[in-house]
Every structure is written in C-alpha cells, then in structure tokens.
Amino acid sequence: MTLDPTVITDYWPLFVQGAFLTLRLAAIAFVGGMLIGAVCAALSLLNIGPVRAVITVYLALMRGIPFIVIVFLVHFGLPAFGMRTPAIVTGTVALTLFAGAYYVEIIRGAVEALPKGQWESARAIGMSPVAAARHVIVPQIISPSIPPIVNCTMTMIKESSVLSAITVSELTYQGLIVQGNTFAPFEVFITVALIYWAITMLFHMLAQAYDRRFGASTGRSSRMSPIAARYLSIDGKSGT
Amino acid sequence: MTGFALRTTGLVRRFGDLRALDEVYLDIPYGQVVSLVGPSGCGKSTLLRCLTYLDPPDDGFIEVGGDWLGRERLSNGTIRRRSRRDIDRVRRKIGMVFQALNLWPHMSVLDNLSVAQRVALGRSEAEAESRARALLDRLRISEIADAFPGQISGGQQQRVAIARAMAMDPEILLFDEPTSALDPELVGEVLRLLKEFAQSGMTMLVVTHELAFARDVADRLLFMDRGRILADGPPQQVITQTRDRRVRDFFDKVTAFHPKFMQAAAETEDES
Amino acid sequence: MGFEIDAVWGAMPRLMNAVGVNFRIAMISILLALLGGTLLTILRSFKIRIVNAVIAVFMSFVRGTPLLIQIFLAYYGLPALGLRLSPQAAGILALSLNSAFFVSEILRGSLPSIEDGQIEAATALGLRPRPIWSKVVLPQLFRKTLPMLINEATVVLKGTALLAVITVVETLRVAQQIGSSTFRPFEPIVGAAILFLAMNLVLVTIGWVFERRFAKERR
Known part of the structure; x- marks a missing residue:
C-alpha cells in the first residue's frame, strides 16, 4: 500500500488549527473545571446535607453517562430551554462540566487525605475558616494534587475529540474534513493520532519531571525474592 | 540407591x-x-x-x-x-513449612491442601480430597476444612501449613x-x-x-x-x-x- | 420549545431495544480485554526486552490518543491495510484492544502486592509456572484489582456510545434517529442518558456482588 502524502503536504494548516483549538478547549476546561472543582470541593467539605447531595448527583451523572451523551445533552438541552448557542460554546460548557467533576474528586481526595488535626488545630488557635483553608489546607494539597490534575487534564485533551460529533472544529473534526477531501482515512487518522500522542506525551513528560523533582520516592523498599520476581515483576533482567 | x-x-x-x-x-x-x-x-x-x-x-x-x-x-x-x-x-x-506459613489466602483450607496434589502430582480430585481430609483429621483440625486461612487462628494456620507440605508425601519435611x-x-x-x-x-x-x-x-x-x-x-x-x-x-x-x-x-x- | 417529559417516555421503548446492543458489545469487549490484558501481563512478566519495549510503545499510544480516534482507525483505517470490518466488529476490536492495555496496567500495578511467600510456597510444592499463574497469582490479582476492573468495565460500557459515530445502531444512535424524525432531539438524549446510568448501575452491582463474595474469605 502507498501512503498519500498530500494529506500532510496540502492540509497541514487544518491539522495545526485543529490542534490549537483542542489545546484551547482543554485550557478553558482546565480553568473552568478547577473553579468548579474548588468550589464544589469546599462546599461538599462543609457537610451541609442538601448541598452535598446535589454535588453527589452532579458527580454521579458525569461519571455514569458517556461523555458523548453529555455533549449531546448540553448541545440540545440549552436550545430546548431557549438558549441558542453555537456548537463551540455548548462543547466548551460540556467539557468544562465534565472536567469539573473529576477535579472535585481530586481536590476533595487531597483534603481528606490530610490528617484531621490540621483543620482542627488551625481553628483552635483562632483562625477563621477562610484563613484556615488559605494558610493551612490549600498549601498542603497543592503538591499531591498536581500529578492527578495533570493526568486528568490529559484525559480532557483526549475527550475533547468527542466534540467533533457536534461539529466543533478541533483536531478530530479537522481530520474528518481532510478525510472527506482526500479519501485517505488511514493517513488522516494516523496523523491525527500522532498529534494527540505528541501533545499527551509532552504533558506526561512534564508530570514525570515534576515527579522526579518533588515527588516522594516510590521505590520498593524490600528486595523481592528472585523466584517471586519471576512472576511479580515485569522489569529488570529475567530471573535466574 | x-x-x-x-x-x-x-x-x-x-x-x-x-x-x-x-x-x-x-x-x-x-x-x-x-x-x-x-x-x-x-x-x-x-x-x-x-x-x-x-x-x-x-x-x-x-x-x-x-x-x-x-x-x-x-x-x-x-x-x-x-x-x-x-x-x-x-x-x-521435599516438604517445606515456611516460617511465614505462606498459605494462599484466596483458597479454602481444603483447596490449600489439595491443589498441589492435583496439578503437581496428578492425583484425582477425590484422591486429593481424601488425603487432605485424612491429614486434617490427623492434625485434629478437620472442622476448619472449608474455612479460609484468614478466618482461622494462628495455631490452626500453622497446622494447615504443615498438612499442606505433608499432603505431597515428601521424603523429608523441612x-x-x-x-x-x-x-x-x-x-x-x-x-x-x-x-x-x-x-x-x-x-x-x-x-x-x-x-x-x-x-x-x-x-x-x-x-x-x-x-x-x-x-x-x-x-x-x-x-x-x-x-x-x-x-x-x-x-x-x-x-x-x-x-x-x-x-x-x-x-x-x-x-x- | 421547552422540555416534554412525555417525549422522553415516548422514546423509551425504541431506546430500550437498543440497550442490548450496548450491553452485548460491552460484555464481549470486557471479556476480550480481560483475556488480552491477562495474557499481556503474563507476557510482560517474561521480561523479554524487545517484547516489553514494543508493548510499552503500544501502551503509550493507546493511553495517549483518544478512544474515538482508535475507533476511527479500526473502522476507516484498517481497510487500507486490507482488513474491512463491520462497524460492530471494528468497535469491538477498538474497545477491547484499548481496554486490554488498561487492564494489563491495572494488573501489573497490583502484582507487587502479592507476597513473595505465596510464590515460594507454590514453587516449593513443585508447582509449574502455569498452575502458579492460574491457581496462585491470577486469582489473587483479580480479587485485589476488582474495584479497578469494574471501573474499567464501566469505561468500556460508556465507550460503546462512541460507536454511534461509526453508524452502529446502539442507544445513542437510536436517540439521534428519533430526534431527527420528531424534531425534538433533546428528550431522546435524556432517555439515552437515563439508560446509560441504569446500565452502569447494573455493572457496578455485579461488581459489588463479587466483592461481597470475596470479602467473606477475609477475617
């Protein structure tokens, strides 16, 4: 089989445009999602029954419904209630709502992983709740949250491909356009895949660099017996 | 020889x-x-x-x-x-009874005793089970045959580990x-x-x-x-x-x- | 235009007919993924350097690219390599291959949590590698990773909705069809969302039943 080079030589500007829109969408979803995440996490930690219940329902919906269905829900739902908005807006809203749900859990998990005494001792020495959160809680949750947040943002970059279904002209959509023009689906989708791969690898490498610099060492402290390592490890040299 | x-x-x-x-x-x-x-x-x-x-x-x-x-x-x-x-x-x-016992936590006591008999010695299921039950009897723990290792006492676990090694009819027990x-x-x-x-x-x-x-x-x-x-x-x-x-x-x-x-x-x- | 709850109920019978398609595709893909992921993990444990390097590249690709693109590659891309699959077959291929790598990563992550002594005891009893895997390592691994595997199963189930894009007539696709024939696109999608939530609940319940069973083995 021969590859069709025109896919790249003639259409590269479309891929570039698409990739930039994908990154922009992910960036907006990141900022908006973190906002939702922080607010919802704070609200649900206050432990007010009804508020917590609403947040729980929100999380369950975002986790239980396929993202593509969420996208259509927002896309057709807003007009149904009289809000006529272009696809790019409904797509961004859907992605942000989706991202927010994941960030809530990350932030809430990081706070709950802190020793209970942190909050109580801050309050005991007379800090207001806001001051306790700002000076005691937040500084401690930033570092452990960064790896899962980077991971989650990578997921959002990948999930944003679904927005092509409502004609948001991000990377996947541009791929479909080029496909329609060239009838070379293999070349097109390999190209698109490689671009996504490059972007996520970049994030992955950043996360790893961060981990090397600030992360706790995760090396197994005890040495595994060679017989057990034959089954229980996948790296290193083969057992004797 | x-x-x-x-x-x-x-x-x-x-x-x-x-x-x-x-x-x-x-x-x-x-x-x-x-x-x-x-x-x-x-x-x-x-x-x-x-x-x-x-x-x-x-x-x-x-x-x-x-x-x-x-x-x-x-x-x-x-x-x-x-x-x-x-x-x-x-x-x-060779039958080996480990210091840490190393019983398999996901199998009943009976299975701990009979799995190796079946797959390593090729004994039939009935044969393996009757050998296992005989050993449990001999070690006076026949009542825990269907329990899991996590559910029995340390002394009982010790006996199960011994029985597991003996079930293979080894030439020597370590x-x-x-x-x-x-x-x-x-x-x-x-x-x-x-x-x-x-x-x-x-x-x-x-x-x-x-x-x-x-x-x-x-x-x-x-x-x-x-x-x-x-x-x-x-x-x-x-x-x-x-x-x-x-x-x-x-x-x-x-x-x-x-x-x-x-x-x-x-x-x-x-x-x- | 508003929202008519009756339109949701009106769409339900047709939607419910399609639920089986999602569930069947999901089940087949999950089983294939479990099988593939398990074999992949065992293969990786052999520590053959080239093989593991190749697997690592595929792993990175599968985790670093959107599932939707992988589905497109299976459906639109494979014919260029001489393999023409039906939309359903392409969907199952993409979903199960994708998930197999995630399953393998889940299993690998929990391998070190099995105590060395478990293997040593099995080895000392003269068990061969195959029964050590099948009787000692894998059963414990599946028990330990059950919550993560169930989560992965729900990911696969949700992934089946993406197959609407390559014309598999599943729940979302039927919802779109109803929408375009009634000019009320929103309500059928709500119906589809409800059904996906329900399917998810079924999967999670199945997982919970298994977990309860395994919990009895512990003290």
Missing part, C-alpha cells in the same frame, strides 16, 4: 563476598529427626532455601531420595544442570522456625505435634530456637555458624560436650536464659 532421604555435598552459597553457606556436607538417613540451631544470620535459613532450590546454591550438590536436585554429577565427573521442569519434579519430594510466629502457649502444642511425627517415622529437618525440642525430640543436633556446620551429633553430646568455643558460647548464652532448657538440663543431670 542411597539410604539417605537428603544428602548435600559441598554446598556453597555466596552473597557478594559473604559465604552464606561454606561447603555444607549433610546426610540425613530416612526416619531421622534433625534439629538445626545457630545464631541468627548463621546460614540456617539460606540452607533451607537452597535445599528447596528457591535460592539455587552456587556450588555443590543436593540429592533427595536418590534424585539430583538442580545439578547432577555424572559418573565420569562431568556436571550437568537439570531443567526447571526437573527441578520442580524433585522439589515435590521446618523453618515452626514456633517463632506462635503465641507462647501454642508452642508446646506444636512441639507435641512434631514429636508425634517423629515417632511415626517421618524424616525431618527442623530449624529451631527451641532447645527443648532439640533435646527431647531430635535424634541429632546440628550447630551452624558462618555458613558452616560446626557441631553434629546426638543432642546431649553436642550441647554438653562440644569443645568448639563458638558452639560453647552459643549454648552457654541460650541455656542461661532459657528456663525450659535449664529445667530439662537439670533433670538430665539428675538421671546421670
């Missing part, structure tokens, strides 16, 4: 510069109960791990019931490595500190059990700190230090008459702090 259940010649195991086993020669005839003592780090555990080939020795030979384990020396003197499959075959003739993980009140019970096995003619090699066992049950006592067997003989003789200073020091220290042994030693003196 030999009358020995287990025989090692020149067993060596090195860890870097350290010789954890330094030319160990050992013959254990069928029916003998051997007790192995020595300070911690002396190579006792390494010896057991080499004997089961969990930790292959760097040099030397092991024969189990007349079968070479791992490496063989042909009559013309050449040395041949055996295949992994063959190692597994010969291993089945015990690694069988009493060290037990509550003090259970120690006597396990020692009685081992005594029963000894009387029934089981060949055993027991690494232990319990000098009472070494003295009362074992036919033979080995003392190991720095990878070598320094003393070997009838227990009383080794304990009381040895001339090697390291052996003396060890028994002096242990006996001084071991009321059970002191009592036993006192009784022996009365008799003689």
Whole structure:
C-alpha cells in the first residue's frame, strides 16, 4: 500500500488549527473545571446535607453517562430551554462540566487525605475558616494534587475529540474534513493520532519531571525474592 | 540407591563476598529427626532455601531420595544442570513449612491442601480430597476444612501449613522456625505435634530456637555458624560436650536464659 | 420549545431495544480485554526486552490518543491495510484492544502486592509456572484489582456510545434517529442518558456482588 502524502503536504494548516483549538478547549476546561472543582470541593467539605447531595448527583451523572451523551445533552438541552448557542460554546460548557467533576474528586481526595488535626488545630488557635483553608489546607494539597490534575487534564485533551460529533472544529473534526477531501482515512487518522500522542506525551513528560523533582520516592523498599520476581515483576533482567 | 532421604555435598552459597553457606556436607538417613540451631544470620535459613532450590546454591550438590536436585554429577565427573521442569519434579519430594506459613489466602483450607496434589502430582480430585481430609483429621483440625486461612487462628494456620507440605508425601519435611510466629502457649502444642511425627517415622529437618525440642525430640543436633556446620551429633553430646568455643558460647548464652532448657538440663543431670 | 417529559417516555421503548446492543458489545469487549490484558501481563512478566519495549510503545499510544480516534482507525483505517470490518466488529476490536492495555496496567500495578511467600510456597510444592499463574497469582490479582476492573468495565460500557459515530445502531444512535424524525432531539438524549446510568448501575452491582463474595474469605 502507498501512503498519500498530500494529506500532510496540502492540509497541514487544518491539522495545526485543529490542534490549537483542542489545546484551547482543554485550557478553558482546565480553568473552568478547577473553579468548579474548588468550589464544589469546599462546599461538599462543609457537610451541609442538601448541598452535598446535589454535588453527589452532579458527580454521579458525569461519571455514569458517556461523555458523548453529555455533549449531546448540553448541545440540545440549552436550545430546548431557549438558549441558542453555537456548537463551540455548548462543547466548551460540556467539557468544562465534565472536567469539573473529576477535579472535585481530586481536590476533595487531597483534603481528606490530610490528617484531621490540621483543620482542627488551625481553628483552635483562632483562625477563621477562610484563613484556615488559605494558610493551612490549600498549601498542603497543592503538591499531591498536581500529578492527578495533570493526568486528568490529559484525559480532557483526549475527550475533547468527542466534540467533533457536534461539529466543533478541533483536531478530530479537522481530520474528518481532510478525510472527506482526500479519501485517505488511514493517513488522516494516523496523523491525527500522532498529534494527540505528541501533545499527551509532552504533558506526561512534564508530570514525570515534576515527579522526579518533588515527588516522594516510590521505590520498593524490600528486595523481592528472585523466584517471586519471576512472576511479580515485569522489569529488570529475567530471573535466574 | 542411597539410604539417605537428603544428602548435600559441598554446598556453597555466596552473597557478594559473604559465604552464606561454606561447603555444607549433610546426610540425613530416612526416619531421622534433625534439629538445626545457630545464631541468627548463621546460614540456617539460606540452607533451607537452597535445599528447596528457591535460592539455587552456587556450588555443590543436593540429592533427595536418590534424585539430583538442580545439578547432577555424572559418573565420569562431568556436571550437568537439570531443567526447571526437573527441578520442580524433585522439589515435590521435599516438604517445606515456611516460617511465614505462606498459605494462599484466596483458597479454602481444603483447596490449600489439595491443589498441589492435583496439578503437581496428578492425583484425582477425590484422591486429593481424601488425603487432605485424612491429614486434617490427623492434625485434629478437620472442622476448619472449608474455612479460609484468614478466618482461622494462628495455631490452626500453622497446622494447615504443615498438612499442606505433608499432603505431597515428601521424603523429608523441612521446618523453618515452626514456633517463632506462635503465641507462647501454642508452642508446646506444636512441639507435641512434631514429636508425634517423629515417632511415626517421618524424616525431618527442623530449624529451631527451641532447645527443648532439640533435646527431647531430635535424634541429632546440628550447630551452624558462618555458613558452616560446626557441631553434629546426638543432642546431649553436642550441647554438653562440644569443645568448639563458638558452639560453647552459643549454648552457654541460650541455656542461661532459657528456663525450659535449664529445667530439662537439670533433670538430665539428675538421671546421670 | 421547552422540555416534554412525555417525549422522553415516548422514546423509551425504541431506546430500550437498543440497550442490548450496548450491553452485548460491552460484555464481549470486557471479556476480550480481560483475556488480552491477562495474557499481556503474563507476557510482560517474561521480561523479554524487545517484547516489553514494543508493548510499552503500544501502551503509550493507546493511553495517549483518544478512544474515538482508535475507533476511527479500526473502522476507516484498517481497510487500507486490507482488513474491512463491520462497524460492530471494528468497535469491538477498538474497545477491547484499548481496554486490554488498561487492564494489563491495572494488573501489573497490583502484582507487587502479592507476597513473595505465596510464590515460594507454590514453587516449593513443585508447582509449574502455569498452575502458579492460574491457581496462585491470577486469582489473587483479580480479587485485589476488582474495584479497578469494574471501573474499567464501566469505561468500556460508556465507550460503546462512541460507536454511534461509526453508524452502529446502539442507544445513542437510536436517540439521534428519533430526534431527527420528531424534531425534538433533546428528550431522546435524556432517555439515552437515563439508560446509560441504569446500565452502569447494573455493572457496578455485579461488581459489588463479587466483592461481597470475596470479602467473606477475609477475617
């Protein structure tokens, strides 16, 4: 089989445009999602029954419904209630709502992983709740949250491909356009895949660099017996 | 071919510069109960791990019931490595009771006892089960056959581990500190059990700190230090008459702090 | 235009007919993924350097690119390599291959949590590698990773909705069809969302039943 080079030589500007829109969408979803995440996490930690219940329902919906269905829900739902908005807006809203749900859990998990005494001792020495959160809680949750947040943002970059279904002209959509023009689906989708791969690898490498610099060492402290390592490890040299 | 259940010649195991086993020669005839003592780090555990080939020795030979384990020396003197499959075959003739027991937590007691019989010895399910039940009866724990290891007491777990090794009808049973993980009140019970096995003619090699066992049950006592067997003989003789200073020091220290042994030693003196 | 709850109920019978398609595709893909992921993990444990390097590249690709693109590659891309699959077959291929890598990563992550002694005891009893895997390692691994595997199963189930894009007539696709024929696109999608939630609940319940069973083995 021969590859069709025109896919790249003639259409590269479309891929570039698409990739930039994908990154922009992910960036907006990141900022908006973190906002939702922080607010919802704070609200649900206050432990007010009804508020917590609403947040729980929100999380369950975002986790239980396929993202593509969420996208259509927002896309057709807003007009149904009289809000006529272009696809790019409904797509961004859907992605942000989706991202927010994941960030809530990350932030809430990081706070709950802190020793209970942190909050109580801050309050005991007379800090207001806001001051306790700002000076005691937040500084401690930033570092452990960064790896899962980077991971989650990578997921959002990948999930944003679904927005092509409502004609948001991000990377996947541009791929479909080029496909329609060239009838070379293999070349097109390999190209698109490689671009996504490059972007996520970049994030992955950043996360790893961060981990090397600030992360706790995760090396197994005890040495595994060679017989057990034959089954229980996948790296290193083969057992004797 | 030999009358020995287990025989090692020149067993060596090195860890870097350290010789954890330094030319160990050992013959254990069928029916003998051997007790192995020595300070911690002396190579006792390494010896057991080499004997089961969990930790292959760097040099030397092991024969189990007349079968070479791992490496063989042909009559013309050449040395041949055996295949992994063959190692597994010969291993089945050795029963090992681990210090940590290592029962499989996801299987019932009965399955812990019968899985290896079925897949390694090719016994039928009915055969394996009846052998397992007979052993549980003999060890007086038949009521826990369907329980899982996590649901039974430490003493019961210990018996299950022993039964699992015995179910394979090994030529020799190896015990690694069988009493060290037990509550003090259970120690006597396990020692009685081992005594029963000894009387029934089981060949055993027991690494232990319990000098009472070494003295009362074992036919033979080995003392190991720095990878070598320094003393070997009838227990009383080794304990009381040895001339090697390291052996003396060890028994002096242990006996001084071991009321059970002191009592036993006192009784022996009365008799003689 | 508003929202008519009756339009949701009106769409339900047709939607419910399509639920089986999602569930069947999901189940087949999950089983294939479990099988593939398990074999992949065992293969990786052999520590053959080239093989593991190749697997690592595929792993990175599968985790670093959107599932939707992988589905497109299976459906639109494979014919260029001479393999023409039906939309359903392409969907199952993409979903199960994708998930197999995630399953393998889940299993690998929990391998070190099995105690060395478990393997040593099995080896000392003379068990061969195959029964050590099948009787000692894998059963414990599946028990330990069950919550993560169930989560992965829900990911696969949700992934089946993406197959609407390559014309598999599943729940979302039927919802779109109803929408375009009634000019009320929103309500059928709500119906589809409800059904996906319900399917998810079924999967999670199945997982919970298994977990309860395994919990009895512990103290």
